[in-house]
Structure formats: structure tokens, C-alpha cells
Amino acid sequence: MTGKESISTDFKEITQTLFAEILLPVPIPRTFTYRVPQNLNATIQTGQRAIVQFGDRKILTGLVTTIHELAPKGYEAKYILELLDESPVISTAQQKLFSWMAAYYMCSEGEVMNAALPSGLKLSSESMVQLRPGFDLEESESPFSDNEILLLKSLQQKALSYSDISKILGIKNIYSLIKSLVIKEAILLYEQVKEKYKPKTEVRVRLSRTYLQDQEKLENLFETLASKPKQEEVLLKYLQEVPVLNDRSLNNAGLAKQTFLEAGLSESSINTLTKNGILEVFHLVVSRFSEDIEEVTQNIILSNKQEEILSGILTDFQNKEICLLQGVTGSGKTELYIELIKKALDGGSQVLYLLPEIALTTQIVNRLKKVFGESMGVYHSKFSDNERVEVWNGILSGRFRFVIGVRSAILLPFDDLSLIIVDEEHDPSYKQQDPAPRYHAKDVALVLAQMHKAKVLLGSATPSLESMYLAKQDKIGFRKLDTRYGEVSMPALVLADMKRERQAKTVKGGFSSLMIKSIQECLKNKEQAIIFQNRRGYAPSISCEDCAWVPQCVNCSVSMTYHQYKESLICHYCGYREKLPSKCPTCSSKRIKTVGYGTEKLEEELQLYFPEANIQRMDLDTTRAKSSYENIIESFASGQTDILVGTQMVTKGLDFDHVSLVGIFDADRMLFFPDFRSHERAFQLITQVSGRAGRREKQGKVIIQTSNIQHPVLQQVLSGNQEEFYSIHLQDRQQYHYPPFSRLINITIKHQDVKMAVAASRTFADAIHAGITNIKVYGPAEPMVSKIRNLYLRSILIKIGRDNKQLSAIKQRLEHISQQVLKEKNFRQCRIIFDIDPI
DNA sequence: AGCACGCCGACT
DNA sequence: GTCGGCGTGCTC
Numbered sequence: 001m002t003g004k005e006s007i008s009t010d011f012k013e014i015t016q017t018l019f020a021e022i023l024l025p026v027p028i029p030r031t032f033t034y035r036v037p038q039n040l041n042a043t044i045q046t047g048q049r050a051i052v053q054f055g056d057r058k059i060l061t062g063l064v065t066t067i068h069e070l071a072p073k074g075y076e077a078k079y080i081l082e083l084l085d086e087s088p089v090i091s092t093a094q095q096k097l098f099s100w101m102a103a104y105y106m107c108s109e110g111e112v113m114n115a116a117l118p119s120g121l122k123l124s125s126e127s128m129v130q131l132r133p134g135f136d137l138e139e140s141e142s143p144f145s146d147n148e149i150l151l152l153k154s155l156q157q158k159a160l161s162y163s164d165i166s167k168i169l170g171i172k173n174i175y176s177l178i179k180s181l182v183i184k185e186a187i188l189l190y191e192q193v194k195e196k197y198k199p200k201t202e203v204r205v206r207l208s209r210t211y212l213q214d215q216e217k218l219e220n221l222f223e224t225l226a227s228k229p230k231q232e233e234v235l236l237k238y239l240q241e242v243p244v245l246n247d248r249s250l251n252n253a254g255l256a257k258q259t260f261l262e263a264g265l266s267e268s269s270i271n272t273l274t275k276n277g278i279l280e281v282f283h284l285v286v287s288r289f290s291e292d293i294e295e296v297t298q299n300i301i302l303s304n305k306q307e308e309i310l311s312g313i314l315t316d317f318q319n320k321e322i323c324l325l326q327g328v329t330g331s332g333k334t335e336l337y338i339e340l341i342k343k344a345l346d347g348g349s350q351v352l353y354l355l356p357e358i359a360l361t362t363q364i365v366n367r368l369k370k371v372f373g374e375s376m377g378v379y380h381s382k383f384s385d386n387e388r389v390e391v392w393n394g395i396l397s398g399r400f401r402f403v404i405g406v407r408s409a410i411l412l413p414f415d416d417l418s419l420i421i422v423d424e425e426h427d428p429s430y431k432q433q434d435p436a437p438r439y440h441a442k443d444v445a446l447v448l449a450q451m452h453k454a455k456v457l458l459g460s461a462t463p464s465l466e467s468m469y470l471a472k473q474d475k476i477g478f479r480k481l482d483t484r485y486g487e488v489s490m491p492a493l494v495l496a497d498m499k500r501e502r503q504a505k506t507v508k509g510g511f512s513s514l515m516i517k518s519i520q521e522c523l524k525n526k527e528q529a530i531i532f533q534n535r536r537g538y539a540p541s542i543s544c545e546d547c548a549w550v551p552q553c554v555n556c557s558v559s560m561t562y563h564q565y566k567e568s569l570i571c572h573y574c575g576y577r578e579k580l581p582s583k584c585p586t587c588s589s590k591r592i593k594t595v596g597y598g599t600e601k602l603e604e605e606l607q608l609y610f611p612e613a614n615i616q617r618m619d620l621d622t623t624r625a626k627s628s629y630e631n632i633i634e635s636f637a638s639g640q641t642d643i644l645v646g647t648q649m650v651t652k653g654l655d656f657d658h659v660s661l662v663g664i665f666d667a668d669r670m671l672f673f674p675d676f677r678s679h680e681r682a683f684q685l686i687t688q689v690s691g692r693a694g695r696r697e698k699q700g701k702v703i704i705q706t707s708n709i710q711h712p713v714l715q716q717v718l719s720g721n722q723e724e725f726y727s728i729h730l731q732d733r734q735q736y737h738y739p740p741f742s743r744l745i746n747i748t749i750k751h752q753d754v755k756m757a758v759a760a761s762r763t764f765a766d767a768i769h770a771g772i773t774n775i776k777v778y779g780p781a782e783p784m785v786s787k788i789r790n791l792y793l794r795s796i797l798i799k800i801g802r803d804n805k806q807l808s809a810i811k812q813r814l815e816h817i818s819q820q821v822l823k824e825k826n827f828r829q830c831r832i833i834f835d836i837d838p839i
Numbered sequence: 840a841g842c843a844c845g846c847c848g849a850c851t
Numbered sequence: 852g853t854c855g856g857c858g859t860g861c862t863c
Contacts, residue, residue, distance in 0.1 A: 032863040077863055145853095175843070
């Protein structure tokens, strides 16, 4: 009952009847009202998790979002069964952020919660079936069907969940069967709530209390043990590692059992000592992040230029909330970040440093760990769920005040941020595509910072047009760090004219003679090369040479990508897999060729041309395992690998000293991708990957293969004229009403039936035209990939002027229209998806 | 999303 | 009849 005083308020009288709005892990976009039992009146807080009954039998864990006194009308509210947390797991700041996100991104708060909470903090319940105690199949008088007997026999082994039963019987619909068995009093149903988070424990050993308190007894003990050298050794080891005789309190923590085993002492002697009441074994909860990296207080020496930029940023922060730092690769942005983070942490508040997935490497984490040590938390998507829960709780408890993490780290329970760094701010992976909430972590960061009155630093070598526009308007600060650290010169960029080479027939399997020659030279000088091709697999498609048949995915309207190492065709949209056919299924021809180049094929061809070279491939397929990414990097950094072939992964955050050549295999594919951002993307990718070439004393070389050497974007990259790139493209964006001059909303309508997808999207578009003015509506149109996972897609694009003040009203109208459409009988099966600020 | 309920066709 | 598939509607 302690703590009651501190929480109870005038509002929460002990005898009052309170109700709570509970957000539940069900896809229903609203909360449910539950009654607060009076004994919880004083302790209940928003942000706590509560266990409630939902429906007849389901027990769920939900989140308390509001507490009020309004008794619901028309039904009797059920009671909250239990509160799970003493203090909220969701901070007040988060609750505010989550409702903003739900409204802005047009999704439910439940969906935001779902994205935010590590599943270890979510509780779910599973319906379980067990045999009624005392029930005997042989003696029962009721008749049972075959399936019932099969189930009852299985239940004799152990209790089963619904899904287990479904599997055992091979039937989908098991409810009638279960109901019949309940009536026959053969089985019982119950709910099993499972807390998924398990603290990590360590087996430890300590001296038992009797010996600890009685020194004489302990001395006598050694006489007894004199004839048992093994046990004596264990005891001596303990006293040596844990000098309890000097300080009794040391005994509490004991010593890890592992320590004895590592010292070559046997488990059985420990066991005997335990049995005889001399030692005791216990479990201690330990952190999953036991640090073995020591904190080094080293003063980073900034260059003059860095000093200048640092003070510039600090000046900007005096009257602006946001600052954009444009720093070329290798310009030493990280040192600046470290200084800023240190300053912010010194003020006692929290700092968040966001990085795209592929830039969050061990390299950078270790470097920061050396500076910030124990107070730094890392939040990565490859972390296990238990690890995520520990980071979450570590922020709540104040253990971590600085967090470095990927997109979803923006959803962690901060309550006092003073600085958010969004590094590589242009990176598209900050936008969540699927499922909802389809949020952009950079934009969320800006809003979150506003709530905390924190500053935001956006960093990039190639800022997004949006950020650059804000900088040009002087709405945000802008600083440019344009010299490479240690005066390394920028690489030389060369275009390989594929049109001419193809005419001259000097192209070898997709590689220009220029590229081949340069790789040769590079290898001869014992230097390394990176070949970038943003396409995984062996070939984007295969085709019959006689009848032009191209295999399509059975579920999606895309051609299947050929993956050689698995000898299969794989759909990159739904994962559907087929074996590679030995002959064409339509004309039986055996002449099947591959079309286009994926990283696998490049790897194979390069090996053919450079048999001596050690070639490695880095893409989603070779980095799936937890440490494989690190291994590839390691082997490249140590010089074992000569040529690294890869997708986008090779463009980020890798600093190597011996890379003298970067090859961009196909610039055209990036430039002509049908999307209004393709030029920006191409510009960023080419610039980023070029930054990998040339370190220290030597100038690097970048070869860009293209059939359009006159393309303005390539010319802008070549001349290094970023100014021109940004001003021309901002003009285009303005002219064609694209961001940052307009806001976009993309609406996708899905249905199993094409006709219904078409009709529903038509109805939707008509309703927009009829109901909303002052916006531009495009479509409905058939998207490039028009069928995914057997659902037909249609999309509608909406452009809303940046200065349109009706944004939230428009979203409400859209939501309303969506509900109207779904009400129509034919459209009931439709899935309608809103993507706000699509990228 | 589950889960219940009710309707309907395919079997013993 | 009975079993199981499928569509519809509800959950505080």
C-alpha cells in the first residue's frame, strides 16, 4: 500500500467508480471501456498494462489509455482483472506521440502500439484444452466420434492449444468438436496468459548463511575438508574470488558457477558442498548487455573545420529547432555527433541517434561504446525480443540515457530528450512501408523533438530535397562540411558509354571494356574494388528463346527472379518459389536464357574473368544470418576479399582504406525507374557509393556504366555541381506539384476480384471528387505491380498543397469515404490502405 | 483477429 | 441426420 499517497489525487477518491479506456491487441480501431475495481483506484495510471477479459473466454493484455468517470451506456462494463505494472511502460510523452502518429498516418493507436512495443511486452492469451480431471475414456457413457477419440487420446499426454488441435486433427473448424466435448464433460477450457519476456539468469554459488556468520565454524570446516581436496579447492577458490571474511556483504552476489568450471573445478564437488549445506546455489538476474568494452575517456581532437561547424550548429540551435549538416563521406561527422551528444548528456537529458539499418554496424557501435559505455543502449532489428525489452526497460529505469538505433527506436519510452540525430536523413528506409503505421522516422523525430523541446540534427552527404528546401528557405539551420578528413581527395568519376561499347562490341557479359580494364589494374596494384548493382538474385527473369515465355509468379503479377544458388525461381513480392524448369512448359524448348543481371550473375562472371581474384557478394541473401554481414565486412576490411559485389548494402557506412575502384553496373535502371524520386535516388546512390572509393593518399576512381552519357543527373554528379542538382529538381517538384511543395497521400485498394478492385477504387475516387475540393486527384490507376498475394490492386494519388490548412479535415473525409465504400455489400472484402507521405 | 452462430451442400 | 465449409457479426 505504500506509494498510494504519491499517486492518489483529488480525482481518484477511494470510493469513486472509475472506468478505463483499454487499448487491446485486436485490429479494432478503438478502445474498450472497463471498470476499475476500487482496490485499484489509487494505483491505476495511464500507460500501465492491464489484464482483462474480452468476449466469453479470451483473456487479453491491454494498455490503459485514459481513466474517467463516465459509465458506458447500453452495456455493463467488465472489470479490469489485474494491473501488470507498478509504473507505466509507456511514458506520457509517448502516449502523446502515439496519438499524433495515429491521426497523422491514418491508422489506429493499436497499430502504433504494436509497432512500438517489443512483443515481449505484449501479452497474449492462448485458449488451451485439457482433459477434465477424473474423466476416463473407457468408463464414459457418452458416445464419441473418431476425431473426438483421437483428440482425447492426445490430451492424455498434455494440454493442447487450439492450433495444436487443428494440426493434430487436420481440421480447420474445431469449435463444434470442442463444444461437443465440453457438453459431454470430457474436457475443460482455460486461458493461458504467457509473459514472453524472460530475464536472463546466471547460476551462482555463495556461502551458506550458517558458515558466513560463524567464523569459527568456517575454520573447523577446513579441518573436515582436509581429507577432501577437491571440495577444499572449491571453497578456497570462492574465498579467494569473493573475500567475504573482509566484507560479508560480498556474499550476496556470490560467484558464477561458470567461474568454478572454467577454473577446472568439478561440478560434483560443488554439488556435494551444496548438499552438505556449506554452499548454496541461486539464480541471479543479469543483463543481456554485459559490456566487455571498456570506457575510454579520450578527448577527440577536432580539426579546425570541424570546430567551426560544431560551433555553427550550436549557434543555429539557439534560435532554430532543426539543423541540417551536409557532410561528405569521410568528413568526420561522427566526431561532431559525439561532441554534441556529450554536451546534451551533460545536461542530464536523453539523446537518440537514428541510423538506417545497414549503417548500424559493429564498427560504429563499438566506437560509440568506447565513449559512452554503459549508459548507451543499442536498438537493432536483428536483436532478439528479450534484448529489446531490456533496452525498453533500461530507458524507463534511466540506465540508458543515450540510444543508438534504427527506425523503430523513435518509438522507445523517452521522457526527456534534448537531442535527436537523424543520420543519413535522406535514406528511404526511415519510411515504414508495411504494415501500418506507415511512418517516416525523420518526420516523427521532428514532431517528437517539438514535444520534448529537443533539437534535431539531420545529417547526410546527400540531403533529401525536402530538407534542402527547408534549409534554402532558412527555416532550418544549414552547415556544410565539405572537406574530407585528412585532406583525402574526392574520387575521379568516369562514365562508361555502353551505347558506344555495344556498337563496338567490346562489352563482355554486361561489363564495359573500361570497367574490365580498370578492375584489372586495380587487382594488379593489390587494391580493392566494389561493384554495385541494386538487384539481388541471378537474373531478374528468365525467358524461352523460342517462344518468349517468361515465368510469372502464381500469386503476383511479376516475373520470377532466378536465384542460381537455390536453383529456383523466387518471387520477391510474396516469396513463392519454384524449381527452375529444364524445358519451356509451353513449347518444350530447352533453350532458356536468363534476362538481365543480378548480383549473383555478376559475381559469377567476374570470377570467370578474374579467376585469381577473391570475390564476395553482399546482398540480402548472403547476409540473412545474424553475423554474416560482419563476416563479409571483416574479410573485406582485412584485404582477403579483392572484389565486393553487392546491392545498396555496399553504399553505407563502410570505411575501407584500400578501395581504389567503385563500379556502378547499371546507372540507367536507377535513372529511368518510373517514380518522381528516381533522379534524387540515383543522385544519392551514385554519390554515396562513390564515397567508398579512395582513401588516404590515393585518389579513387568511380566508373558509371550508362547508355545515356548526356543524362543531366549524371552530368551533375560528374561535375560535382550539387547546387545545380538541387535547384533544378526543386523547380521540377514545384512545377509538377510534388513534395516538398505538395503533400501526397496514396490510397491502395485491394480485392481478390479484379472487377471489384476496379469498381471500388472508382467509387472511392468519385466520392473524393464529390466531397473534397482544393486537392488534386490522380487515378484510380493500375499500379506497376497490379497483383500481390492474389489480391488485385488499384491506387489513387492525392496531392494537397503544402499551405492547405485543411489537412486533418481532408484525412477525416477520406476515412469517412473509406468506411462508406466498405459498407457496400460488394466491397466488403476490400482492403483500403492509406499511405501518407509515400516515398 | 478470433470466435460463435447459422446456413447449406455432401456424405453415411 | 451429421460433418465441415463458409459468410456475417461482435467483442466493453
